[in-house]
Amino acid sequence: MKEFKDRVAVITGAGSGIGLGIARALAARGMKLVLSDLNEETLAAAVAELSPTTSVVGRACNVAELDSVQALADYTIETYGAVHVLCNNAGIGLPTSATKMKLEDWKWIIDVDLWGPIYGVKVFLPLIEAQGEGHISSTSSMAGLLAAQMMGAYNVAKHGVIALMASLERELRARDSAVRASVLCPGPINTNISRNSVSFRPGQAKPKTDGARSGKLAKNIQASLEQGMQPNEVGELVANAIENDKFWILTHPHWAKGVQRQLDALRDDQTLTRV
Template sequence: MQQRVAVVTGAGSGIGRALAWRLAGHGFALAVSDVDEAGLKETVARLEPYGPVLAEHLDVRERAAVQAHAQAVEECFGRVDLVVNNAGVALHASVLEQEHEDVRWILDVDFWGVVHGTEAFLPRLLAAGGGHLVNVSSVFGLVGVPKQSAYNAAKFAVRGYTEALQGELALARAPVTAHCVHPGGVRTEIARRARVGVSEDAERTAAVFDRIARTSPDAAARAILRGVRRGRPRILVGTDAHVIDALQRLLGPRAPAVVAAALGRYDTRW
């Protein structure tokens, strides 16, 4: 029997690394990529005892590079079964204060990275006659949050794009499933690597994130893979994600004001 193959972008840290490790444990061969060479190397060291690994430096903003990566995966393994468009970055800044370039950066990585990954791999999954496409959004793809407008825009876009695709795959009775993942706070490096507005204190923002983020990367990876196994179109990760999802359903357009008030009470400088 041929070994199943999984592709994970942004696998040099956090949720991507944990996913790759879990998948290797489940017997998948892995294609991992990242812009962070050192982080990727560490991930590869953890994966190698399990089986074959293809590791490539990949910037998901570069469409041609993502296409070339898909080609390399095909040449290396001859198949692909599961693709996780996970690579992401964050920005903590108000609408008035954030740099225009930073807004573009967020959209380029967090939204266009997902589009590039989908365009490169979905036709291969379909041609193979089955598989799973997993696009990582956020709870910030469910509700708007102060100082997250660019991230919100990118993550709402990932959700819209993926939900539309889910409809298309259902109408076509395609053998491929698409999943949109909405993690709550997961204890990773994302906040420490984030860009912030000039009047924000980066250290403090990261410390607040560390207090809020309750889910471990490994628990997040397990929740994501469970959701894929169960065929869930929307995969919520962490208790906080379930609470925010419920709030959004209950309050509709009033949810952002309630979330803003809760954050303001939690941290007066938010």
């Protein structure tokens, strides 16, 4: 997709972090924006920040609910009459042992992190294809390529996002669609995903603690995020991928060495590398 000015982009999880970084990058290129988030306070702040530079509106959306995603699409068409880009970015994650995580948490994480992009593709793809060109990007993670311990549900969901987007991109190319797909696989990014995940965790899913190990891991993850890449840099990578029809968007490409080691082990002796 080469033209950005006056085209319309929808971004989920846009109130802060990577979503806001993507919104800033697309706004700088002249796109009209529909921002969505569950946190209406940060959403309003994002709309206020970007409104002096582009046409932008905000709408609360729970990506884990098909009706909410459909309402977001309806609002976009009512407001702008078209949509050209969708960034499925909303996501959550909690460090918990796969063997101890409550089923409610498994369902919650997979509903947001995997079903959210599935619903996004289902609802928005026909609208984007009707414009004759466009792009759908979904946020996965390096966890979608390398499944570390203590992040079971998150790993499962993020692997699923990569499979979803790879399947979509191949199908789009096979039928000569003018729409393209991409998948963002970030490493450590300076966001509040850990804190936000705790804030929006469904009440019934609050766990029996996983003990000191889980708590220590959570602190280590947050510390790593705070030292990570800035969201605005990620936004530029996403905008570049949209412009140049790139499928893979890697914030830390050197981490791909770990993926290669895993593939080498798979081929050579069928063992699983440590992550």
